[in-house]
Amino acid sequence: xxxxxxxxxxxxxxxxxxxxxxxxxxxxxxxxxxxxxxxxxxxxxxxxxxxxxxxxxxxxxxxxxxxxxxxxxxxxxxxxxxxxxxxxxxxxxxxxxxxxxxxxxxxxxxxxxxxxxxxxxxxxxxxxxxxxxxxxxxxxxxxxxxxxxxxxxxxxxxxxxxxxxxxxxxxxxxxxxxxxxxxxxxxxxxxxxxxxxxxxxxxxxxxxxxxxxxxxxxxxxxxxxxxxxxxxx
Numbered sequence: 086x087x088x089x090x091x092x093x094x095x096x097x098x099x100x101x102x103x104x105x106x107x108x109x110x111x112x113x114x115x116x117x118x119x120x121x122x123x124x125x126x127x128x129x130x131x132x133x134x135x136x137x138x139x140x141x142x143x144x145x146x147x148x149x150x151x152x153x154x155x156x157x158x159x160x161x162x163x164x165x166x167x168x169x170x171x172x173x174x175x176x177x178x179x180x181x182x183x184x185x186x187x188x189x190x191x192x193x194x195x196x197x198x199x200x201x202x203x204x205x206x207x208x209x210x211x212x213x214x215x216x217x218x219x220x221x222x223x224x225x226x227x228x229x230x231x232x233x234x235x236x237x238x239x240x241x242x243x244x245x246x247x248x249x250x251x252x253x254x255x256x257x258x259x260x261x262x263x264x265x266x267x268x269x270x271x272x273x274x275x276x277x278x279x280x281x282x283x284x285x286x287x288x289x290x291x292x293x294x295x296x297x298x299x300x301x302x303x304x305x306x307x308x309x310x311x312x313x314x315x316x317x318x
Contacts, residue, residue, distance in 0.1 A: 106137065109164045111145045113205050114154055120145050122164060122181065136163060136181065143197070144185040146205040152176040154209040159252060159282055160241045161219040162230070166260030173264060173274045178205075178241075183220060183230040186237035202244040211247030217285035218242075218250070224257035238288035252285035 106123030113119050122145075123137040147164040148154060149171035160178040161167060170177035180186050180203070188197040188204065197204045218238035220230050238249040254263050267274045 109147065109168075111147050111164075111205065112150060114208070116150070119204055122147070124165060138181055141191075143189040143191070144181055144187065144203060146203040147179040147181075148205060149176070152178075154178070154206055154245075155211065157209075157211075157216055158278075159217045159219055159285075160237075161260040162221045163259060163261070166219070166264075169261035169264050170278070173271050173278070175275060175278055177219075177260070180237065180241070183227075183233040183237060186218075186233070186240040202240065206241075206245055209245040211242060211245050213246055213248065215248040215250050215285065216242045216245075217252040217282055218288075219252045219254060219260055219281075221259040222254040222256050226256075235288040249288040250285035251288050252281050254281070 105126045107126055109122045109124055110118050111120045111122065120139055120142040122139070125135050125137070129135050146154075146160070147167050148157070149167055152171065153176075156176045157178045158176050160180060161170070162180060162183055164179045164181075167177045167179035186203070188199060188201040190199045197207075218234060218241050220234045220237070221227070223230060234251050235249075238251050241247070242249040254260065258266070264274055264278070267277050
């Protein structure tokens with residue numbers, strides 16, 4: 086069962102998400118829970134990241150409840166980015182990490198056949214439109230993130246009849262931090278997000294961090310209104 090493992094010293098069962106975590110459920114298109122991820126409350130322990138996945142659960146795509154996969158505007162890295170985007174009325178998906186863009190290669194995981202598109206995208210048709218991938222813009226840059234971004238962009242979009250692209254955040258930000266740093270107000274943040282996507286480039290073999298996206302005064306194409314709902318951060 087995902088999330089549980091046996092302690093080799095005493096034979097007792099251990100659960101992956103034992104600690105102070107905000108629990109984030111992942112759903113498929115029919116609303117069924119596919120996995121649960123933990124977001125560390127406060128600073129993560131040394132040697133651990135902000136997110137902890139259930140052991141043997143595999144790789145999954147987060148979508149805010151009520152958002153359909155085919156309505157996804159973009160996909161970011163980390164579920165909190167998608168949750169904050171939903172607060173702005175934006176349908177954004179999220180992968181669990183820079184290299185978690187397709188089903189795990191392990192036969193022990195429950196996320197589909199090895200190398201398949203992510204389970205939550207099964208049957209999705211993007212209708213030929215561009216669905217950019219938004220990687221975290223770590224400072225200093227994380228070479229693994231930059232190397233994986235083009236491949237992540239292609240796997241997110243192309244098997245689902247979409248066009249791949251990479252949209253770059255200002256250096257030192259991830260999507261939720263960037264959105265929350267913008268002037269308060271849903272329309273302002275939606276406009277700036279549209280400008281970010283308008284600057285997305287087709288996925289290439291190498292990605293370099295760009296300067297901040299366009300500031301006020303731009304007139305990007307309006308985004309479709311996403312479904313809003315209560316969000317807890």
